[in-house]
Amino acid sequence: MLEFIVNHRREVATLTAEHLWLVTVSMTLAILIGVPLGILLTRRPALKAVILGTTNVIQTIPSLALFGLLLPLPWLGVRADRLTITALVLYALLPIVRNTYIGIAGVDAPVREAAEGMGMTSRELLWHIELPLAAPVILTGVRVATVITIGVATIAAAIGAGGLGEFIFRGLAMVDTHVILAGAVPAALMALLADSALGLLQSFIQRRTH
Amino acid sequence: MLTGFSQAFSSIESSLPVSDRSQPVIQFENVSYRVAPDRTLLENLNLVIHSGETLMLLGRSGSGKTTCLKLINRLLIPFRGEVRVEGTATTAWDVVKLRRHIGYAIQEVGLFPHYAVEQNIALIPKLEGWERARITARVAEVLQIVGLPREFAQRYPNQLSGGQRQRVGLARALAADPPILLMDEPFGALDPITRAEIQREFKQLQQRLCKTIVFVTHDVGEALLLGSRIALMESGSLQGIYTPHDFVNSKDDPVTPYVDAFRMSQQILQQ
Numbered sequence: 001m002l003e004f005i006v007n008h009r010r011e012v013a014t015l016t017a018e019h020l021w022l023v024t025v026s027m028t029l030a031i032l033i034g035v036p037l038g039i040l041l042t043r044r045p046a047l048k049a050v051i052l053g054t055t056n057v058i059q060t061i062p063s064l065a066l067f068g069l070l071l072p073l074p075w076l077g078v079r080a081d082r083l084t085i086t087a088l089v090l091y092a093l094l095p096i097v098r099n100t101y102i103g104i105a106g107v108d109a110p111v112r113e114a115a116e117g118m119g120m121t122s123r124e125l126l127w128h129i130e131l132p133l134a135a136p137v138i139l140t141g142v143r144v145a146t147v148i149t150i151g152v153a154t155i156a157a158a159i160g161a162g163g164l165g166e167f168i169f170r171g172l173a174m175v176d177t178h179v180i181l182a183g184a185v186p187a188a189l190m191a192l193l194a195d196s197a198l199g200l201l202q203s204f205i206q207r208r209t210h
Numbered sequence: 211m212l213t214g215f216s217q218a219f220s221s222i223e224s225s226l227p228v229s230d231r232s233q234p235v236i237q238f239e240n241v242s243y244r245v246a247p248d249r250t251l252l253e254n255l256n257l258v259i260h261s262g263e264t265l266m267l268l269g270r271s272g273s274g275k276t277t278c279l280k281l282i283n284r285l286l287i288p289f290r291g292e293v294r295v296e297g298t299a300t301t302a303w304d305v306v307k308l309r310r311h312i313g314y315a316i317q318e319v320g321l322f323p324h325y326a327v328e329q330n331i332a333l334i335p336k337l338e339g340w341e342r343a344r345i346t347a348r349v350a351e352v353l354q355i356v357g358l359p360r361e362f363a364q365r366y367p368n369q370l371s372g373g374q375r376q377r378v379g380l381a382r383a384l385a386a387d388p389p390i391l392l393m394d395e396p397f398g399a400l401d402p403i404t405r406a407e408i409q410r411e412f413k414q415l416q417q418r419l420c421k422t423i424v425f426v427t428h429d430v431g432e433a434l435l436l437g438s439r440i441a442l443m444e445s446g447s448l449q450g451i452y453t454p455h456d457f458v459n460s461k462d463d464p465v466t467p468y469v470d471a472f473r474m475s476q477q478i479l480q481q
Contacts, residue, residue, distance in 0.1 A: 111320045111322060113318075114314065114319070115320070117285060117309060118313075118382070119307070119308070119311075120333075128322075132324050133322075
């Protein structure tokens with residue numbers, strides 16, 4: 001396998017970069033959508049069942065099927081990367097939305113009462129108290145979502161969006177374990193690296209927020 | 211900076227003119243509060259709290275003391291009637307302005323765990339847009355008022371004892387120098403020795419601060435020690451208002467059990 005990777009190092013590098021790009025763009029979008037959605041749930045509890053239910057259902061759709069379901073959509077189906085990023089964002093939403101909600105709802109009641117009682121506005125409460133205190137929990141959600149996204153992104157190759165899945169599908173077609181591993185091992189390493197990097201960030205934040 | 215410091219100091223130390231003394235600061239007018247049609251926590255309450263006095267709300271758990279307090283800073287809104295702060299109904303106040311006008315200290319303190327003591331105290335002045343030098347001076351000042359050494363400013367809440375936390379909570383409530391203080395069993399969770407110490411200091415502080423204070427307690431001794439008047443609550447209604455002196459001499463039905471209980475603990479000391 002090592003021999004194969006060394007021989008194809010340029011292709012491995014390109015596909016890794018593609019993979020990383022898909023994951024980075026998707027995660028950025030998922031955080032930009034998921035965290036505000038989670039905050040919205042703490043302000044409008046009536047939406048909780050709908051939003052958490054929907055993201056939950058999305059998560060249960062098998063990934064290959066989700067790609068297939070999105071294919072006929074007008075703007076999305078045209079380009080493989082658009083479609084892939086949409087699917088990845090949808091998958092990453094649940095852990096981010098849920099953990100943002102749980103993190104903020106988990107702020108100690110006396111802390112919240114003191115903050116409200118001393119006259120903080122809802123926005124001040126959010127920025128000064130709730131988000132800093134919920135940060136470790138939100139980051140856990142981001143960590144889980146990142147690992148999921150790196151894994152699911154390998155399926156993107158099935159619809160021609162590139163990434164390390166290329167090797168996996170090629171290897172499956174050729175019944176060549178070396179080729180499969182050339183895709184699977186870097187993807188696994190990427191997931192491990194991302195997980196421990198976010199873990200470090202998390203313990204740093206936790207130390208700051210106690 | 212020095213002048214700012216002494217100015218801030220004199221502003222809290224200056225006592226109110228005598229004519230202000232009788233002016234009602236907080237008024238409850240036929241106030242009822244209920245959480246459900248069949249669960250009324252407060253029934254037809256009428257109460258006037260004057261400027262500069264310390265009114266103790268005394269009663270058992272569930273008697274409506276805390277509900278009363280939360281109606282003042284609009285954490286709760288009356289179901290019927292009106293609560294007026296400085297003549298204006300709480301519902302007509304801008305809620306943020308109202309609450310920043312009123313210091314609030316609770317038993318669990320609710321310090322912000324991710325902020326050092328200094329940041330906890332400085333938060334409202336900061337949000338109010340005070341200058342940095344003024345904030346620094348004020349933090350030093352209120353720490354001194356509540357009897358904490360200056361180096362505590364850099365500590366985090368989890369590095370403090372229960373008594374120290376309560377002092378920081380009080381310092382935070384005093385930070386923006388509000389004319390009204392609401393205190394919900396602030397010393398209830400402290401060990402007896404620390405509690406006595408803080409009560410004693412608070413007693414001295416009251417005269418210096420000259421604030422209108424509403425203080426919730428279930429401890430008769432505390433009510434007698436700290437109150438200028440005691441409002442006795444029972445199952446959501448006001449039983450009567452007494453000066454500490456009238457309270458111990460009262461023959462009223464709802465009062466006697468409290469006084470008896472208090473006498474009993476005193477008798478043990480005298481034996």
